Amino acid sequence: MTTPLRLLLVWSALMVLLALTVAVTFVPIGNWRMGISYAIAMAKAALVLWFFMELRADGGLARLAGLAAFGWIAILFLLLAADYATRHWAGGS
Numbered sequence: 001m002t003t004p005l006r007l008l009l010v011w012s013a014l015m016v017l018l019a020l021t022v023a024v025t026f027v028p029i030g031n032w033r034m035g036i037s038y039a040i041a042m043a044k045a046a047l048v049l050w051f052f053m054e055l056r057a058d059g060g061l062a063r064l065a066g067l068a069a070f071g072w073i074a075i076l077f078l079l080l081a082a083d084y085a086t087r088h089w090a091g092g093s
Helices: 004-025 032-052 060-090
Strands: none
Touching (some): 004 032, 032 060
């Protein structure tokens, strides 16, 4: 059972991460902006899965499915980064 205080703290953490996401868009850090934004988004998704969807109280199969989802997203982001990094090799834009 989740207490209202815990949910309020998680919601506050999500709001802080949201503010951090907005702040990152205004910082001139070049190509790192997207990576940082994706990392913050994954942290927010993990908080929602763990607390609001109560994945911490579920059994091993549900946790495995959540972990597999994060694994596939990580693979897709890695392939996206590889495509973006090597796009100039083929003369693309």
